[in-house]
Amino acid sequence: MVQHMHAMVLERPRTxxxxxxxxxxxxxxxxxxxxVKACGVCRTDLHVADGELSHPRLPIVPGHEIVGRVEVVGAxxxxxxxxxxxxxPWLGSTCxxxxxxxxxxxxxxxxxVLTGYTRDGGFATxxxxxARFCFPLVSELDDLQIAPWLCAGLIGWRSYxxxxxxxxxxxxxxxxxxxxxxxxxxxxxxxxxxxxxxxxESAQRFALSLGVAWAGASDQLPPEPLDALHRSVRSxxxxxxx
Amino acid sequence: MSNIPSFPYRLLWEERQxxxxxxLTRLDAREFLDIAPRAHVRCEVTHYSLARANQALSDLxxxxxxxxxxxxx
Numbered sequence: 001m002v003q004h005m006h007a008m009v010l011e012r013p014r015t016x017x018x019x020x021x022x023x024x025x026x027x028x029x030x031x032x033x034x035x036v037k038a039c040g041v042c043r044t045d046l047h048v049a050d051g052e053l054s055h056p057r058l059p060i061v062p063g064h065e066i067v068g069r070v071e072v073v074g075a076x077x078x079x080x081x082x083x084x085x086x087x088x089p090w091l092g093s094t095c096x097x098x099x100x101x102x103x104x105x106x107x108x109x110x111x112x113v114l115t116g117y118t119r120d121g122g123f124a125t126x127x128x129x130x131a132r133f134c135f136p137l138v139s140e141l142d143d144l145q146i147a148p149w150l151c152a153g154l155i156g157w158r159s160y161x162x163x164x165x166x167x168x169x170x171x172x173x174x175x176x177x178x179x180x181x182x183x184x185x186x187x188x189x190x191x192x193x194x195x196x197x198x199x200x201e202s203a204q205r206f207a208l209s210l211g212v213a214w215a216g217a218s219d220q221l222p223p224e225p226l227d228a229l230h231r232s233v234r235s236x237x238x239x240x241x242x
Numbered sequence: 243m244s245n246i247p248s249f250p251y252r253l254l255w256e257e258r259q260x261x262x263x264x265x266l267t268r269l270d271a272r273e274f275l276d277i278a279p280r281a282h283v284r285c286e287v288t289h290y291s292l293a294r295a296n297q298a299l300s301d302l303x304x305x306x307x308x309x310x311x312x313x314x315x
Contacts, residue, residue: 006315007292008313019292036315038289038313038314039313040312041298041299041302041311045302046299049299063313087275089266104267106268107264107266112265123292123313124292124315135268135271144287145284148309149275149283153274153283154274154275155270157270157273158270161273162261176307176310176311179309183281183283183284184281187280202308206308206309
């Protein structure tokens with residue numbers, strides 16, 4: 001049995017990640033150890049690596065779009081079994097006690113554990129996670145295909161939902177989250193207008209290939225007024241009164 | 243992270259909102275993991291070995307990734 005793992009580790013901000021061998025992590029009570037099969041790379045990983053977020057726990061293994069198989073189940077875990085395919089997102093754990101946790105806003109927890117930022121994440125062969133914040137994945141899709149769902153998908157969905165229910169939707173920046181949300185919006189019968197960096201014609205062609213109604217540069221006006229705007233990269237929105 | 247550019251107040255008038263989004267709740271996850279398969283979401287993926295994680299980060303930083311970058315350990 002393998003007793004070691006490999007991980008890409010950020011030792012200091014603004015330095016390249018380094019490949020390290022480490023002892024296999026132990027799953028404590030309430031935790032699972034996961035054999036990582038795929039881990040998406042998110043813009044937040046760039047912010048961590050570039051030292052733009054204030055409180056990383058260093059050294060840290062980045063990566064919070066993890067798909068893997070449960071390898072060890074810690075004491076008291078009853079929801080997951082060895083061999084299950086699970087996803088691990090950015091929200092690694094919460095305190096459960098603060099005013100945010102107690103008002104269905106655990107995303108704003110005062111003392112969260114954040115995967116790949118304050119707890120080692122998925123740029124590794126193995127990782128350990130709080131079982132309560134892992135999700136069984138039952139889709140027939142490949143691990144590779146599902147990994148981007150764990151942040152681009154989940155947090156994209158949160159901001160998509162908050163942008164309201166207009167019939168037309170603008171997506172500013174056509175990265176990983178937008179390419180997922182464009183498909184969800186189309187499935188819901190909404191028309192999507194995709195804005196990319198000026199001159200990025202390959203991104204505009206890519207957006208059109210996913211069925212958006214219009215694709216253009218972010219300094220252009222859309223061909224019609226939009227009901228809701230969703231800026232995917234930094235996630236802020238300008239919502240019309242309709 | 244860059245500053246948000248300024249814009250005329252009239253664009254925000256009539257109770258329009260600018261809003262940030264932080265993190266996720268487990269409810270968001272359950273909702274999306276239910277809807278994504280039904281919406282037949284397929285990701286465009288570029289994959290990298292674990293040892294090439296730095297390449298994945300620089301490709302993302304430089305806008306060379308179409309869709310999503312994924313590390314396969």
